[in-house]
Amino acid sequence: MVPKHIALIMDGNGRWAKAKGKPRTFGHKKGSETLKQICKDAYNLGVEYITVYAFSTENWKRSTEEVSFLMNLLRSYLKESIKNATENNMRVRVIGDREDLAEDIKEAIIKMEEATKDFTGLNLTIALNYGGRDEILRGIKKQMNILIKEVTIESSDETADNQLTQLLNKINNINEKDFTLYLDTKGIPDPDLMIRTSGELRTSNFLPWQLAYTEFYFTNCHWPDFNRSELEKAIEYYNQRDRRFGGAK
Ligand code: FPP
Numbered sequence: 001m002v003p004k005h006i007a008l009i010m011d012g013n014g015r016w017a018k019a020k021g022k023p024r025t026f027g028h029k030k031g032s033e034t035l036k037q038i039c040k041d042a043y044n045l046g047v048e049y050i051t052v053y054a055f056s057t058e059n060w061k062r063s064t065e066e067v068s069f070l071m072n073l074l075r076s077y078l079k080e081s082i083k084n085a086t087e088n089n090m091r092v093r094v095i096g097d098r099e100d101l102a103e104d105i106k107e108a109i110i111k112m113e114e115a116t117k118d119f120t121g122l123n124l125t126i127a128l129n130y131g132g133r134d135e136i137l138r139g140i141k142k143q144m145n146i147l148i149k150e151v152t153i154e155s156s157d158e159t160a161d162n163q164l165t166q167l168l169n170k171i172n173n174i175n176e177k178d179f180t181l182y183l184d185t186k187g188i189p190d191p192d193l194m195i196r197t198s199g200e201l202r203t204s205n206f207l208p209w210q211l212a213y214t215e216f217y218f219t220n221c222h223w224p225d226f227n228r229s230e231l232e233k234a235i236e237y238y239n240q241r242d243r244r245f246g247g248a249k
Helices: 013-019 024-045 057-061 064-088 103-116 132-154 160-172 176-180 228-240
Strands: 005-009 049-056 091-095 123-130 193-196 215-218
Touching: 013 024, 024 049, 024 064, 024 228, 049 057, 049 064, 057 064, 057 123, 064 091, 064 103, 091 103, 123 132, 132 160, 132 176, 193 228, 215 228
Parallel strands: 005 049, 005 193, 049 123, 091 123, 193 215
Antiparallel strands: none
16 A cells, blocks of 8 residues: 655755765755655655655754755745646645745745645645644644634623633633644645655654654665655555554554
């Protein structure tokens, strides 16, 4: 069975470049080409959703030169992506906190999401200025703001005491399904398989809520070298797993 949704931590661009005596940025450039190819390969294999960790909230700590290179790479990726998405019938979305992104990048994201929203091929989600804990906190704030507004509007004649009781009732009735509507990934199913390249055995704040029941596959292959046959190996591993969900086989 092919996983419906694969999450990808594209690690090792820097190490790959260093091993070739090149600057880290050379690895990122090759990494972005690998991503384009992997999207096509994954879709041809039957994968419906790909979510990639392109820039984490932690990545701002890298050198100014590397951050601006990555942002420029994203700029050109976004620019090209409408054409690329149209050719491949691909729907592209971005998750993460957009506030801190440059205005032109924010605009390019809106344009791309709008232009590709009806495409029915691969669903590509790019995590940009993304941190999983940050996503959960933003989700909590969004939901609380909405609940408070609802109570104050619905019960404007009531005493503050009654309003507070209603609000507490609403808060105590929040369930997991409701809360997922406030996450950036609203409407996107949870990943079935998470692949991290380049040997590190951790998830680094990538989709902590969504990966709760996901199978993990780690490979020493650096991201720029990742290809269709590596992807097939990961899918084969996924198929060998006995998929269990908390007791129910
Ligand atoms: C991790 O490698 C990779 C990143 C932080 C950036 C990922 C970005 C790309 C693959 C290309 C850009 C993507 C898009 C959507 C345009 P690393 O730099 O941490 O490598 P290292 O661990 O070897 O240092």
